[in-house]
Amino acid sequence: MFRDSGGDLRRVTAAVVKEDAAWRAPLAKIRRPEELVIAACRVSGFTPPPEMLVNSLRSLDQMPFFAPSPAGWPDIAAAWVSPEAVLRRAQWCERYADRIPDPPDPVAIAEQAFGEALPAETADAIRLAPSRRAGLALLLASPQFQRR
Amino acid sequence: MTTRRHALKLLAAGAFSVLGLPGVVFAQAPGDRRFVLVLLRGALDGLAAVPPIGDPHYAGRRGAVALKPPGEPGGCLALDKLFALNPALAAIHPYWGKGELLFVHASGNGYRTRSHFDAQDLMESGLSAKGTMSDGWLNRALAQLQKGDHRLGLAVGGAVPLVLRGPVPVASWEPAALQDASPEFMTALAQLYRGDPLLGPALGEGLKAQNFSESVLGDDMGGGKRGFGPKSFAPLAATAGKLLAAPDGPRLAVLEMGGWDTHVNQGTESGRLAENLRGLADGLDALAQALGPSWSQTVLVAVTEFGRTVAANGNNGTDHGTASVLFVMGGAVKGGRIAGDWPGLEQLQDDRDLRVATDSRRVMKALLRDHLGLDAATLDRKVFPDTTALTPVSGLLRA
Numbered sequence: 156m157f158r159d160s161g162g163d164l165r166r167v168t169a170a171v172v173k174e175d176a177a178w179r180a181p182l183a184k185i186r187r188p189e190e191l192v193i194a195a196c197r198v199s200g201f202t203p204p205p206e207m208l209v210n211s212l213r214s215l216d217q218m219p220f221f222a223p224s225p226a227g228w229p230d231i232a233a234a235w236v237s238p239e240a241v242l243r244r245a246q247w248c249e250r251y252a253d254r255i256p257d258p259p260d261p262v263a264i265a266e267q268a269f270g271e272a273l274p275a276e277t278a279d280a281i282r283l284a285p286s287r288r289a290g291l292a293l294l295l296a297s298p299q300f301q302r303r
Numbered sequence: 304m305t306t307r308r309h310a311l312k313l314l315a316a317g318a319f320s321v322l323g324l325p326g327v328v329f330a331q332a333p334g335d336r337r338f339v340l341v342l343l344r345g346a347l348d349g350l351a352a353v354p355p356i357g358d359p360h361y362a363g364r365r366g367a368v369a370l371k372p373p374g375e376p377g378g379c380l381a382l383d384k385l386f387a388l389n390p391a392l393a394a395i396h397p398y399w400g401k402g403e404l405l406f407v408h409a410s411g412n413g414y415r416t417r418s419h420f421d422a423q424d425l426m427e428s429g430l431s432a433k434g435t436m437s438d439g440w441l442n443r444a445l446a447q448l449q450k451g452d453h454r455l456g457l458a459v460g461g462a463v464p465l466v467l468r469g470p471v472p473v474a475s476w477e478p479a480a481l482q483d484a485s486p487e488f489m490t491a492l493a494q495l496y497r498g499d500p501l502l503g504p505a506l507g508e509g510l511k512a513q514n515f516s517e518s519v520l521g522d523d524m525g526g527g528k529r530g531f532g533p534k535s536f537a538p539l540a541a542t543a544g545k546l547l548a549a550p551d552g553p554r555l556a557v558l559e560m561g562g563w564d565t566h567v568n569q570g571t572e573s574g575r576l577a578e579n580l581r582g583l584a585d586g587l588d589a590l591a592q593a594l595g596p597s598w599s600q601t602v603l604v605a606v607t608e609f610g611r612t613v614a615a616n617g618n619n620g621t622d623h624g625t626a627s628v629l630f631v632m633g634g635a636v637k638g639g640r641i642a643g644d645w646p647g648l649e650q651l652q653d654d655r656d657l658r659v660a661t662d663s664r665r666v667m668k669a670l671l672r673d674h675l676g677l678d679a680a681t682l683d684r685k686v687f688p689d690t691t692a693l694t695p696v697s698g699l700l701r702a
Contacts, residue, residue, distance in 0.1 A: 236501055238507075240509075241509050242484075242506065242509030249484050254462055256462050261420070280491055284419065289561070292488055293492065297495055298502055301502065
């Protein structure tokens with residue numbers, strides 16, 4: 156479209172907006188640890204004290220201000236999805252959920268965060284979780300929440 | 304002075320946060336009586352913990368989850384003519400013999416719901432129906448007991464559970480070492496990651512590296528050596544005991560334990576539920592040991608939000624039910640018996656569940672009244688609002 160129209164950005168933009176696939180694109184990118192932590196705090200309404208946040212990020216291998224290169228933190232999934240990293244992310248989700256002083260209803264939070272975009276299997280697992288904290292931990296660790 | 308230093312040393316091993324008021328933590332001891340509430344989250348199968356082996360309908364109704372009677376290999380431990388004890392609870396069997404353990408069977412919490420969240424909220428708020436619940440019955444009880452700065456209430460393990468939340472400030476303790484993820488959580492997560500080409504294989508590899516058995520990743524739960532979930536309860540319980548034993552320490556503690564939601568492959572004398580029961584019994588025993596001489600003035604009660612179906616389901620597990628069992632344990636308990644009426648297994652609630660014969664709040668009221676000295680009017684109106692009709696169960700404690 157860009158080539159065909161000779162670089163007409165207005166037509167390209169209109170075409171992109173009209174293209175169905177653009178609106179249905181699934182969540183594709185794995186959240187980096189700081190994105191996961193921030194998203195978790197936002198969705199649950201609880202932000203732990205700063206020391207705890209820094210420790211969280213350190214345990215997830217993203218010590219603030221200590222990016223490996225001037226280019227900053229990597230942006231590709233492979234950098235964040237090693238077996239140990241995934242395990243630690245899952246552990247972090249459970250521990251974080253255990254710390255929320257007044258845990259909200261996980262079903263309501265899932266509804267707010269995803270609405271109908273949450274697959275039935277994930278929604279069921281959350282609804283049937285053995286405790287509120289377990290339900291919240293599952294939501295945060297779910298494949299959907301791990302992505303943006 | 305020595306006792307204070309000793310207590311402080313213990314606390315340095317964990318993070319003892321005194322929420323709110325600075326300054327004096329330990330003041331005059333309030334008295335020597337201790338009370339421990341253990342919340343069993345996930346719906347404990349009371350019929351598996353304390354099976355009514357002598358009930359004529361037991362074996363037939365329970366099918367795949369039925370236990371063997373005392374005397375057979377892997378069989379239950381004898382209690383009385385009708386009831387026996389799951390062999391995985393062996394560590395607390397001696398307390399029965401000493402008269403320091405009783406069970407209230409067919410107990411329920413006065414509400415009808417199969418949602419874990421709602422049921423736990425109601426169990427902890429002490430109400431019969433959902434409403435606005437921002438505080439718990441134990442905090443309301445503390446309002447009658449706590450004078451001055453000395454915090455009598457203690458939440459063990461992490462954040463303060465609803466049952467202890469409210470206007471009265473409480474202390475909390477959590478272990479300094481970070482806990483590993485629970486097997487229950489990892490199993491549920493592995494299931495969710497199954498179809499994910501990126502996270503699924505990564506989690507699988509990560510769990511293998513941590514020595515989870517292969518069975519965590521599939522449908523078969525099996526027994527297995529992993530069990531740091533159930534094994535994490537005993538150290539928490541032991542610490543609770545030490546803190547409660549301190550002459551100028553807290554007096555009312557709450558502990559929590561999960562892993563009870565056995566929908567799949569519950570097992571019988573071995574398996575998931577057995578491992579969890581073993582962890583519970585080890586913890587209760589450790590708590591009693593840690594309390595030392597104070598055990599004689601202690602009452603502990605363990606409660607769950609509801610029970611499980613009498614019959615097994617298609618996955619060799621059980622689903623959400625109604626009545627379950629309460630454990631009441633302590634040196635101050637008049638034990639060695641099953642309290643409460645037994646509705647039997649012939650007539651079931653909704654053709655599937657054990658019927659409730661005793662509202663658990665009647666037990667809680669009795670313990671608060673007879674052990675901690677709260678008066679009837681306060682219990683009926685403030686601690687458990689609108690429960691004048693629920694009379695405390697008598698005869699649970701020694702005079």
